[in-house]
Amino acid sequence: MNVPARYAFAETWDLPMSTEAVRDVLVDLERYPEWWPQVRAVAKLGEDDALLVCRSALPYDLEIVLHAVSRNLPTLEVGLGGDLDGFARWTLTPAPGGSRMVFEQEVVVDGLLGLASSLLRPVLTWNHRQMMLGCRAGLVAAV
Known part of the structure; x- marks a missing residue:
């Protein structure tokens, strides 16, 4: 029996750039591979969709x-589909010296990755953390 694995992630970052500058980088999906090392490729699927x-x-x-x-x-x-099903949300507010960003993600994982989650949850959570560290460093460098 395949029981889906559920994950919820949340992080708060203070960033040395305006909310508008952060937004401009985050909504430009096709440029993610230029600044976020863990994003290997992006393909635009339509006006509101990308892989x-x-x-x-x-x-x-x-x-x-x-x-x-x-x-x-x-x-x-953004709504998430494919290997993950759920959402990712970035809330940006002005803060001294730049902006504060709250990242929230909730996903359900099915299939082999969902099955592996029952044994490897700490490793998969660590892997996600590494991805987000790459995001933060790349985002700061991109602006």
Whole structure:
């Protein structure tokens, strides 16, 4: 029996750039591979949809279909499909010296990755953390 694995992630970052600058980088999906090392490829599927191929520290690729829900400040949100099902949300607010970003992601994982989650949850959570560290460093460098 395949029981889906559920994950919820949340992070808060203070960034040395304006909310508008952060938004401009985050909504430009096709440029993600230029600044986010774990995003290997992006293919635009339509006005509001794209396919991302990601690989963090572990040797496997995730294919994630993004559907834009909101591109307007303060909240940027995408629906997630493909290897993950759920959402990712970035809430941006002004803060001293730049902006504060709250990242939230909730996903369900099925199939082999979902099955592996029952044994490898700490490793998969660590892998996600490595991806987000790459995001933060790349985002700061991109602006």
